[in-house]
Amino acid sequence: MIRATFWRNLRRDYYENTQKKERQLKFPMKKHQYYIDGCAHIPQARYFDQLECTTPTKLIPRGLPEIKCFESYLSRLGVSNSDHIVLYDRSPMGFYASSRAWWLLKTYGMNSLSILNGGFYKWLKDINTLESSDNNTDSKTEETGKFTVHLNKDLIKNYDDILNIVSINSKEPQIVDARPANLFHGSNAGHIPNALNIPYTNVFDQTKQCLKSDDELNKVFTNAGVDLSKPSVYSCQTGTTASTLAFVAHILGQKSLSVYNGSFTEWQQRAPQEFIIRDQIVKPAA
Numbered sequence: 001m002i003r004a005t006f007w008r009n010l011r012r013d014y015y016e017n018t019q020k021k022e023r024q025l026k027f028p029m030k031k032h033q034y035y036i037d038g039c040a041h042i043p044q045a046r047y048f049d050q051l052e053c054t055t056p057t058k059l060i061p062r063g064l065p066e067i068k069c070f071e072s073y074l075s076r077l078g079v080s081n082s083d084h085i086v087l088y089d090r091s092p093m094g095f096y097a098s099s100r101a102w103w104l105l106k107t108y109g110m111n112s113l114s115i116l117n118g119g120f121y122k123w124l125k126d127i128n129t130l131e132s133s134d135n136n137t138d139s140k141t142e143e144t145g146k147f148t149v150h151l152n153k154d155l156i157k158n159y160d161d162i163l164n165i166v167s168i169n170s171k172e173p174q175i176v177d178a179r180p181a182n183l184f185h186g187s188n189a190g191h192i193p194n195a196l197n198i199p200y201t202n203v204f205d206q207t208k209q210c211l212k213s214d215d216e217l218n219k220v221f222t223n224a225g226v227d228l229s230k231p232s233v234y235s236c237q238t239g240t241t242a243s244t245l246a247f248v249a250h251i252l253g254q255k256s257l258s259v260y261n262g263s264f265t266e267w268q269q270r271a272p273q274e275f276i277i278r279d280q281i282v283k284p285a286a
Contacts, residue, residue: 001045001116002077004089004097040130042088042123046077050101059266062100062238064156067149070108074147081147084112093204094119095211099244103259109150115247118210157233157260159270165233166193166275173231173256176224178241179264190278192235192267198224200241203248217248231256235263 041047052073053065065073079085085105087098098115105113116123124130165173175195183189184197191197202220205212212220221228228249234242239261246257260267268276 001042001086001088002048002079002101003041003045003120004048004050004087004101040132042120043129043131045088048077048087048101050097050104059269060262061265062240062261064104064261065108067108067151071147071149072143075143075145078144079147080145081109081150082112083110083145084114085110086114086116088116088119088123090120092119092121093209093211094122095204095244095247096240099247100240102247103155103239103243107152107155109148109152118208122209154256155258157258159262159266162192162233162235162260162267163271163275166271169194173233173258174226175233175235175260176226176242176245177264178234178236178245183237183264185279187278189264190268190276191264192271193275193277195235195277196225198226198245200236200244203244211248214252217252221249221252228252228254231258233258233260235260235267237264239263 050065051062053069054063055066056063087101087105088094089096089098089101091097094116098119102113102115118126162175165175171194175192177184177191177195177197178200179189179191179197180199180201181197184191184195184199198220203212203217204210205216211217218228226232226249232246232249232254234246234249234257236242236245239259242259242263246259249257
């Protein structure tokens with residue numbers, strides 16, 4: 001099991017089921033001091049920092065890792081291409097950093113991936129078995145696994161890809177934005193032309209603190225105008241909640257999907273102004 005985060009230099013956690021050979025990657029969302037002061041994790045889980053081997057920029061704060069560095073990093077975590085990896089994080093529903101890690105690992109050639117529905121807090125509620133030891137101390141120098149990147153470029157879209165789609169006014173692939181409606185329509189934000197909006201929070205059952213049922217999720221996509229039989233590019237602010245929509249679309253059976261990694265952070269800095277749509281919703285008079 002691997003736990004996911006966007007902070008650097010945090011504790012790493014790793015879970016290994018020696019009989020099933022399953023490994024879960026989880027990303028912690030707090031700073032290092034939080035962990036050394038006694039924060040617990042799922043037993044034997046190993047911590048995965050998805051910003052390792054990256055160079056954040058103003059345009060793309062959460063970039064893609066350098067390939068050779070990433071291969072070495074995952075190998076030192078004990079990960080091999082044949083492993084089954086289960087991801088989790090500490091976000092309220094368990095689908096934030098873990099979703100982005102799912103997309104990143106799938107893009108880099110991991111085919112057997114799952115996300116723990118409900119994440120750390122549902123585990124805490126339902127199982128309540130934790131440990132606080134650091135399972136990453138042996139992974140700093142020694143490669144105990146063998147991971148090789150097999151880049152799946154079909155899962156990635158960049159600025160030029162999106163600009164080309166918009167420039168020819170194409171409705172396919174569909175562009176689906178995971179940001180809240182107030183940002184999607186806001187006068188100080190906006191969206192990519194022809195984009196459809198499924199706010200990230202719409203895919204969760206707030207009572208059960210996990211994903212909605214498949215039937216409910218299908219309705220979420222249908223009601224937003226998204227046809228899962230057609231290709232989609234998922235976007236948000238930095239590529240993270242877009243990955244959640246991509247994961248949901250994947251489990252619902254969408255065959256062709258990708259994530260615009262730069263998302264609206266890059267788009268609003270580079271795109272011509274006519275390609276930034278600001279259609280603020282006007283509330284009817286009382």
